[in-house]
Amino acid sequence: xxxxxxxxxxxxxxxxxxxxxxxxxxxxxxxxxxxxxxxxxxxxxxxxxxxxxxxxxxxxxxxxxxxxxxxxxxxxxxxxxxxxxxxxxxxxxxxxxxxxxxxxxxxxxxxxxxxxxxxxxxxxxxxxxxxxxxxxxxxxxxxxxxxxxxxxxxxxxxxxxxxxxxxxxxxxxxxx
Numbered sequence: 458x459x460x461x462x463x464x465x466x467x468x469x470x471x472x473x474x475x476x477x478x479x480x481x482x483x484x485x486x487x488x489x490x491x492x493x494x495x496x497x498x499x500x501x502x503x504x505x506x507x508x509x510x511x512x513x514x515x516x517x518x519x520x521x522x523x524x525x526x527x528x529x530x531x532x533x534x535x536x537x538x539x540x541x542x543x544x545x546x547x548x549x550x551x552x553x554x555x556x557x558x559x560x561x562x563x564x565x566x567x568x569x570x571x572x573x574x575x576x577x578x579x580x581x582x583x584x585x586x587x588x589x590x591x592x593x594x595x596x597x598x599x600x601x602x603x604x605x606x607x608x609x610x611x612x613x614x615x616x617x618x619x620x621x622x623x624x625x626x627x628x629x630x631x632x633x
Contacts, residue, residue, distance in 0.1 A: 463514075464512075464518050464519075464522050465522055465526060466511075466512075467511050467512050467514060467519070468519060468522045468523050468526055468527070468534065469526065470509050470510050470511045471501065471511055471534065472527065472533075472534055472537060474506070474509060474511065475537035475538055475540075476537060478491075478495075478541035478544060478545065479540050479541050482541075482544035482545045482547065482548040483548050485541075485545055486548045486549055490504075491504070491545075492542070492545060495538055495541055495542035495545070496542065498535060498538070499516045501519070501534075501538050502514055502516040502518070502519040519531065536585065539581070540581065543574070543577065543578060546574065547571070547574045547575070547578065550567065550570050550571045550574050585624075586625075589621065589624055589625065592621075593617075593621060596617045596621075599613070600613060600614060600617070
């Protein structure tokens with residue numbers, strides 16, 4: 458496999474892995490190497506998992522390949538990385554909170570930490586939704602200024618609509 462193909466596979470498989478982590482964080486919460494990789498952009502670039510065809514490469518390579526392959530470029534991969542990291546952290550907190558006694562100081566601290574984690578997740582979702590609204594407004598302007606036929610305009614609308622629905626499903630439900 459050529460280097461370009463390996464790097465493209467790395468980006469696509471990394472995106473797939475991050476989505477999997479977000480939807481089922483309990484399966485990954487004990488993987489210390491993965492947790493370390495999720496802490497930074499360069500960490501995820503250097504992360505490798507031969508079973509998943511994820512090889513190590515430079516951050517600049519991941520950024521340039523992401524821009525070419527992913528609809529929202531590296532931004533979407535980085536958002537997935539952050540959400541995956543937070544999902545695993547929340548899974549750890551949920552595990553601790555379920556063990557803690559809510560009538561003790563330590564139990565209450567765990568409960569507060571879990572609630573703060575939920576609040577952070579909601580705030581991230583709101584931020585993503587705000588970005589999506591801006592993108593939607595941009596696409597509406599593109600449709601309004603489109604000079605093609607009615608059929609071309611309708612096809613452009615359907616394409617934009619599919620992308621927006623996919624983004625909303627992922628943002629709101631963690632589904633692909």
